[in-house]
Amino acid sequence: MTNDHTNQHSHPKSDLEIAQSAKMEPISTIAERKLGLDAKDLEPYGHYKAKLSLDYIKSLNDKPDGKLILVTAITPTPAGEGKTTTTVGLGDGLNKIGKKAMICLREPSLGPCFGMKGGAAGGGYAQVVPMEDINLHFTGDFHAIGAANNLLAAMIDNHVYWRENDKTGLDNRRITWRRAVDMNDRSLRQITTSLGGVVNGAPREAGFDITVASEVMAILCLATDLDDLHRRLGNIIIGYTRDKKPVLAKDINAHGAMAALLKDAMKPNLVQTLEGNPAFIHGGPFANIAHGCNTLIATKTALKLADYVVTEAGFGADLGAEKFFDIKCRKGNLKPDAVVLVATIRALKMHGGVSKEDLKTEDVSAVEKGCTNLERHLMNLQQFGVNAVVAINRFSADTTAEMDAVRKVCANFGVQAIEADHWANGGDGTLDLAHAVVEQCEKPENTFHPLYEDHTHLWNKIHTIATELYGASDIVADKKIRDQIKTLQEDYGHFPVCIAKTQYSFSSDPGLKGAPSGHVLPVREVRLSAGAEFLVVVCGDIMTMPGLPRTPAANAIHIDPDGRVAGLF
Numbered sequence: 001m002t003n004d005h006t007n008q009h010s011h012p013k014s015d016l017e018i019a020q021s022a023k024m025e026p027i028s029t030i031a032e033r034k035l036g037l038d039a040k041d042l043e044p045y046g047h048y049k050a051k052l053s054l055d056y057i058k059s060l061n062d063k064p065d066g067k068l069i070l071v072t073a074i075t076p077t078p079a080g081e082g083k084t085t086t087t088v089g090l091g092d093g094l095n096k097i098g099k100k101a102m103i104c105l106r107e108p109s110l111g112p113c114f115g116m117k118g119g120a121a122g123g124g125y126a127q128v129v130p131m132e133d134i135n136l137h138f139t140g141d142f143h144a145i146g147a148a149n150n151l152l153a154a155m156i157d158n159h160v161y162w163r164e165n166d167k168t169g170l171d172n173r174r175i176t177w178r179r180a181v182d183m184n185d186r187s188l189r190q191i192t193t194s195l196g197g198v199v200n201g202a203p204r205e206a207g208f209d210i211t212v213a214s215e216v217m218a219i220l221c222l223a224t225d226l227d228d229l230h231r232r233l234g235n236i237i238i239g240y241t242r243d244k245k246p247v248l249a250k251d252i253n254a255h256g257a258m259a260a261l262l263k264d265a266m267k268p269n270l271v272q273t274l275e276g277n278p279a280f281i282h283g284g285p286f287a288n289i290a291h292g293c294n295t296l297i298a299t300k301t302a303l304k305l306a307d308y309v310v311t312e313a314g315f316g317a318d319l320g321a322e323k324f325f326d327i328k329c330r331k332g333n334l335k336p337d338a339v340v341l342v343a344t345i346r347a348l349k350m351h352g353g354v355s356k357e358d359l360k361t362e363d364v365s366a367v368e369k370g371c372t373n374l375e376r377h378l379m380n381l382q383q384f385g386v387n388a389v390v391a392i393n394r395f396s397a398d399t400t401a402e403m404d405a406v407r408k409v410c411a412n413f414g415v416q417a418i419e420a421d422h423w424a425n426g427g428d429g430t431l432d433l434a435h436a437v438v439e440q441c442e443k444p445e446n447t448f449h450p451l452y453e454d455h456t457h458l459w460n461k462i463h464t465i466a467t468e469l470y471g472a473s474d475i476v477a478d479k480k481i482r483d484q485i486k487t488l489q490e491d492y493g494h495f496p497v498c499i500a501k502t503q504y505s506f507s508s509d510p511g512l513k514g515a516p517s518g519h520v521l522p523v524r525e526v527r528l529s530a531g532a533e534f535l536v537v538v539c540g541d542i543m544t545m546p547g548l549p550r551t552p553a554a555n556a557i558h559i560d561p562d563g564r565v566a567g568l569f
Helices: 015-020 027-035 054-058 083-096 110-114 131-135 141-161 215-222 226-234 255-262 296-305 317-332 345-351 364-383 400-411 422-441 458-468 479-492
Strands: 042-044 050-052 067-073 101-105 126-129 170-175 179-181 191-193 204-206 208-210 237-241 246-248 269-273 278-281 308-312 338-343 388-393 417-420 474-476 497-500 520-529 534-539
Touching: 015 126, 015 131, 027 042, 027 050, 027 269, 027 278, 050 054, 067 083, 067 317, 067 422, 083 101, 083 126, 083 269, 083 308, 083 338, 083 388, 083 417, 083 422, 101 296, 126 131, 126 422, 141 170, 141 179, 141 215, 141 237, 141 255, 170 204, 215 226, 215 255, 215 317, 226 255, 278 296, 296 308, 296 317, 317 364, 317 497, 338 345, 338 364, 338 422, 345 364, 345 400, 364 388, 364 400, 388 400, 388 422, 400 417, 417 422, 458 474, 458 479, 458 497, 458 520, 479 520
Parallel strands: 067 308, 067 338, 101 278, 101 308, 179 208, 338 388, 388 417, 474 520, 497 534
Antiparallel strands: 042 050, 050 269, 126 269, 170 237, 191 204, 237 246, 269 278, 520 534
């Protein structure tokens, strides 16, 4: 939580204190009053959480869709931008101006929750609740995803152990599937399995990814129903034969049991905001190493239930928004009606070269310099044909001159820049933003389109993103990677690409702030996610298993004398 936000209380409460003092309504009441659902359509997880039944979701197919609004942000900095908070605040604001609106968010990962970032349920008076449940175990979806991932790993090793039954030709040296755990644990990045020789099978190099980086997570988030989930799980590539032919999960009959573990995880989770408005929180792939969007099934269901749906995509627009447009919208046939680009004066100053310690001092020139980052994101959004609004997430130290500098830059793009004070005032702090977003949604023509066509060559897809969105002059890869891409083009050339790079810069160098141009994007690795149906293109140094910081957030989390969680933020 950032304590120098404006606040409606003289002694600001922590996010957790605000959430714990909220008077929640039973989730069945929210579902009935706000969405018109019957109790039989819900599968309750206690009083304040529930899943929607898949049968009910199927019954909605013939209903028209509402308007889809994406919330994204400028390139993140340690000063903070407040994308999730803005998503929640805008959803509340739309309801306050009389619109039937709901929000769709990703589920938080335990890794960053106990690491550096903390929770991901909004903040201040723009939160989803019950906050502790959402940030910790919630409804168990991530545990189910980890279990399905690791069941496949166990079945692969078992398949290798009982070699006499092998008809796949799987080469123990070419197994690519990794285990997963929803925790930041750098010690598990590279491991050796099956130590002990004949008793435990053949030793081999292996490793863990954080659960949100697992292909199973990506599959759950893009599957349209249980049949599609089953099909995609079967298409996971677990490794290769000696002559480099792919071996799939269905070749060892693992996909059926995996789907059984994920049956309940496929159902969207319904909770509420502090103001009693409905929210789906479902799925959660990282945006720097995966596609960074909540589940397709939750978003499409929300569009049937509400007139306006506000969703978010992870990190800056170069990562989250691009993947939302080029992967999620492409796969789900979605057409967003408006985009909200979140910025803070503080973050713009950091992009303009100001240190974190000096952010409270007025510096209009630094804001103007930092706006090169904002401008690049606005130019990028225009390439997708979407209508944009800039939300300036307000902090108490922001001055009128600094705000005016941002408004002037946005006006050059024909875009409104609107101050939003939802952290302090909830939906009341986003009324102007809500009206502006509705205005954009009501424009008659929707000219949204992805950045590249399905038939574009894989190398050219990567090149297009790098040069047209990141400002790069070119992409480079060694001969082995280029040959791999040529081979993949034959069977998977129609797949979109999912760029895995640092979230802190348009380049692959996290130290390059603002809007760097002319850099070269290095393609270090290409991973085929045949079940998720995209290619992960690793650029620069990206860890699929993060580590904990020197002082983890977990150090402060505990149970207070009243038996309640404390220290969570």
